[in-house]
Amino acid sequence: MNPMNYVILASILFAIGSAAVLLRRNAIVAFMGVELMLNAANLSLVAFARIHDQLDGQVMAFFVMVVAAAEVVVGLAIIIAVFRARQSISLDEPAELKG
Amino acid sequence: MLSVTWLLIAVPLASALVLLLAGRRADAYGHWVGVGASAAAFVVGLIAFVQMLGLPGEERATSVHLFSWIPGAELNLDAGLLVDPLSMTFVLLITFVGTLIHVYSVAYMEHDPDRRRFFAYLNLFVAAMLLLVLADSFLLLFVGWEGVGLASYLLIGFWNQRNEYATAANKAFIANRIGDIGLIIAMGLMFSAFGAVDFATVFDAAPEATAAQLTAIGLMLLLAACGKSAQFPLQSWLGDAMAGPTPVSALIHAATMVTAGVYLIVRSAPIFNGAPDAQVVVALVGAVTLILGALIGMAKDDLKKALAASTMSQIGYMMLAAGLGPIGYAFAIFHLVTHGFFKAGMFLGAGSVMHAMNDQVNMRRFGALRGAMVVTWVTFGLGWLAILGLPPFSGFYSKDKIIEAAFVGEGWQPWVLGGAALVGAGLTAFYMSRLFFMTFHGKARWTDDQHPHESPLLMTVPMIILAVGSAFLGLILASGDRFTHWLEPVTGHVEHHEPVLPVPVLIGATLVLVIAGVVLAWLKYGRRDVAQEAPTGSLAAITARNDFFQDSVNRAALQRPGQHLTRTLVYLDATVVDGAVNKQARGWAGLGEASRRLQNGQVRSYAATMLVGLVIVALIIVVGGL
Numbered sequence: 151m152n153p154m155n156y157v158i159l160a161s162i163l164f165a166i167g168s169a170a171v172l173l174r175r176n177a178i179v180a181f182m183g184v185e186l187m188l189n190a191a192n193l194s195l196v197a198f199a200r201i202h203d204q205l206d207g208q209v210m211a212f213f214v215m216v217v218a219a220a221e222v223v224v225g226l227a228i229i230i231a232v233f234r235a236r237q238s239i240s241l242d243e244p245a246e247l248k249g
Numbered sequence: 250m251l252s253v254t255w256l257l258i259a260v261p262l263a264s265a266l267v268l269l270l271a272g273r274r275a276d277a278y279g280h281w282v283g284v285g286a287s288a289a290a291f292v293v294g295l296i297a298f299v300q301m302l303g304l305p306g307e308e309r310a311t312s313v314h315l316f317s318w319i320p321g322a323e324l325n326l327d328a329g330l331l332v333d334p335l336s337m338t339f340v341l342l343i344t345f346v347g348t349l350i351h352v353y354s355v356a357y358m359e360h361d362p363d364r365r366r367f368f369a370y371l372n373l374f375v376a377a378m379l380l381l382v383l384a385d386s387f388l389l390l391f392v393g394w395e396g397v398g399l400a401s402y403l404l405i406g407f408w409n410q411r412n413e414y415a416t417a418a419n420k421a422f423i424a425n426r427i428g429d430i431g432l433i434i435a436m437g438l439m440f441s442a443f444g445a446v447d448f449a450t451v452f453d454a455a456p457e458a459t460a461a462q463l464t465a466i467g468l469m470l471l472l473a474a475c476g477k478s479a480q481f482p483l484q485s486w487l488g489d490a491m492a493g494p495t496p497v498s499a500l501i502h503a504a505t506m507v508t509a510g511v512y513l514i515v516r517s518a519p520i521f522n523g524a525p526d527a528q529v530v531v532a533l534v535g536a537v538t539l540i541l542g543a544l545i546g547m548a549k550d551d552l553k554k555a556l557a558a559s560t561m562s563q564i565g566y567m568m569l570a571a572g573l574g575p576i577g578y579a580f581a582i583f584h585l586v587t588h589g590f591f592k593a594g595m596f597l598g599a600g601s602v603m604h605a606m607n608d609q610v611n612m613r614r615f616g617a618l619r620g621a622m623v624v625t626w627v628t629f630g631l632g633w634l635a636i637l638g639l640p641p642f643s644g645f646y647s648k649d650k651i652i653e654a655a656f657v658g659e660g661w662q663p664w665v666l667g668g669a670a671l672v673g674a675g676l677t678a679f680y681m682s683r684l685f686f687m688t689f690h691g692k693a694r695w696t697d698d699q700h701p702h703e704s705p706l707l708m709t710v711p712m713i714i715l716a717v718g719s720a721f722l723g724l725i726l727a728s729g730d731r732f733t734h735w736l737e738p739v740t741g742h743v744e745h746h747e748p749v750l751p752v753p754v755l756i757g758a759t760l761v762l763v764i765a766g767v768v769l770a771w772l773k774y775g776r777r778d779v780a781q782e783a784p785t786g787s788l789a790a791i792t793a794r795n796d797f798f799q800d801s802v803n804r805a806a807l808q809r810p811g812q813h814l815t816r817t818l819v820y821l822d823a824t825v826v827d828g829a830v831n832k833q834a835r836g837w838a839g840l841g842e843a844s845r846r847l848q849n850g851q852v853r854s855y856a857a858t859m860l861v862g863l864v865i866v867a868l869i870i871v872v873g874g875l
Contacts, residue, residue: 168856168860171853171856172853172856172857172860173853175853180852180853241851241852241853242851242853244850245849245850245851246850
């Protein structure tokens with residue numbers, strides 16, 4: 151199978167993920183969108199590694215997974231803190247730090 | 250003794266400070282402290298003078314180092330005093346005449362509640378004037394120069410509850426400041442040319458400097474002298490300065506401050522000797538002022554203002570002499586000394602008249618005071634004879650020498666300068682006789698409430714002493730050229746020059762003009778009745794009465810353009826400079842306001858921004874083929 155198909159799939163996944171981040175108000179859903187975009191990036195990294203017959207992409211995918219795990223920890227903590235403070239996880243409501 | 254010459258300045262200064270700080274507590278005795286300080290300065294000066302007389306001529310100049318004033322790598326300046334025949338002449342004149350005026354003021358200011366403050370200012374003035382003449386550098390001289398400016402401002406505006414008097418004080422102060430700019434620029438030029446501003450270095454280096462440098466310095470010194478000495482075109486303040494108490498007029502406007510300009514020119518002789526062009530300008534300024542002052546004096550009905558115009562005119566004689574170079578320096582100072590006596594005497598006489606006439610100064614309301622005030626009449630009369638220049642009174646010996654010296658030279662100069670000096674003598678005779686006859690002779694034109702009476706002894710004794718000086722000082726100093734020889738260490742020895750006309754002819758012509766002036770004045774103001782109201786007069790009389798419209802000229806030529814210039818500058822500053830700054834600031838503020846909107850706190854809009862940025866970067870990479 152042509153590995154370019156994986157790249158195209160990754161693009162579609164990335165588009166879906168970014169659409170979720172940009173369009174949904176629910177912080178958890180937006181967070182899932184971010185995960186989806188990270189997965190798309192991982193998929194394209196692995197696909198490019200296969201295309202170029204090198205392991206660099208694979209290694210970078212592992213790094214991304216580690217960063218994503220850390221991000222989930224921080225992100226979920228923020229969401230919980232925001233929910234405790236405002237009884238809501240809408241992304242549009244908290245704008246106290248605006249310029 | 251010379252090492253304590255600093256006491257000359259310190260004693261009156263300390264007295265001024267004590268009187269000012271002590272306040273009302275010293276009201277009872279303050280005036281005697283002031284008199285004592287001035288008299289003490291005179292005694293110190295006299296002792297130093299006697300010591301100086303014991304030395305041979307070339308050793309009479311002594312520098313007294315006081316303290317290191319401005320130590321620096323480039324400019325090293327010590328504060329020091331220069332005691333030489335020239336400064337000693339001034340010290341004696343200032344302290345002697347000054348002390349007499351102090352004594353006179355005790356009685357004259359008796360009913361003034363602020364008499365103590367008046368004496369503090371007088372002492373301050375004397376201290377500043379002594380510093381001016383004793384300084385051994387232009388910078389220290391400048392301190393005294395400003396000091397007398399301040400003291401004269403305080404004294405002219407002494408009765409500053411009257412608005413016009415306060416204005417007169419301001420006018421004198423501002424006109425003097427214009428002159429001071431000249432002195433400051435001159436010092437700057439000296440520093441650039443010689444790297445120093447003390448007399449010794451500057452005068453030693455002067456012969457090596459170029460004529461252009463010396464001319465520039467000389468002209469700036471002349472500007473300074475014009476301001477202080479009320480010379481054309483800065484003379485307009487002197488008449489108004491008569492607003493101050495009369496002893497002030499006698500002290501400042503006859504014997505000391507206005508003569509400082511002449512002192513400056515004579516002291517700077519080595520500079521002017523190398524700048525013939527500047528010398529001609531000095532002489533011309535003197536000649537113009539002497540005629541102008543005389544013409545103003547002819548038209549004034551105010552006793553003190555007529556005397557002020559006369560001072561201006563006589564200082565014109567001194568400037569003329571100082572502009573003639575070495576042949577005139579000694580005569581300028583000689584005339585300055587005799588003038589200090591007879592003009593101070595006449596001012597005190599005028600004060601005595603005012604004292605008797607309820608402070609009336611309009612001469613048209615005087616007349617026939619001879620009988621009521623015999624002492625004042627005699628002492629004023631001696632001053633009058635002295636200023637006329639009739640032998641054997643003081644003025645003859647000094648003024649006649651100036652007229653002779655003015656006729657020395659080549660080309661047009663002796664005729665113009667000498668002619669002005671000669672005509673000035675005739676004019677002086679006319680206006681001084683007019684003043685004398687209108688005040689003391691003719692019919693009484695007093696108002697009903699006036700009861701003239703002689704002044705108390707404290708006033709008449711100083712007048713008598715000054716009158717004796719007016720009568721005989723010239724003769725004493727002129728015999729055997731005593732005064733000229735005394736000044737020789739400073740002004741240099743001068744070979745005799747022949748005037749373009751024979752000397753007896755000049756003396757004769759002067760005397761004829763003087764007598765003609767007196768006779769004319771007698772016919773017009775002595776024998777005939779004087780109108781109590783001034784006649785409208787011819788255009789010339791109106792012009793002279795209004796000081797040649799000097800105030801209007803100044804206003805139109807200097808004040809108005811200055812005001813317009815500043816207004817334009819203010820407008821430009823507000824619109825162009827401030828406008829540019831403010832517009833720019835507003836632009837940045839707008840930009841900040843716009844970028845503030847981006848920081849809306851919305852997570853999703855931030856994410857969108859990031860996405861847009863990412864797409865743009867990706868497009869650049871793909872399309873740009875990077």
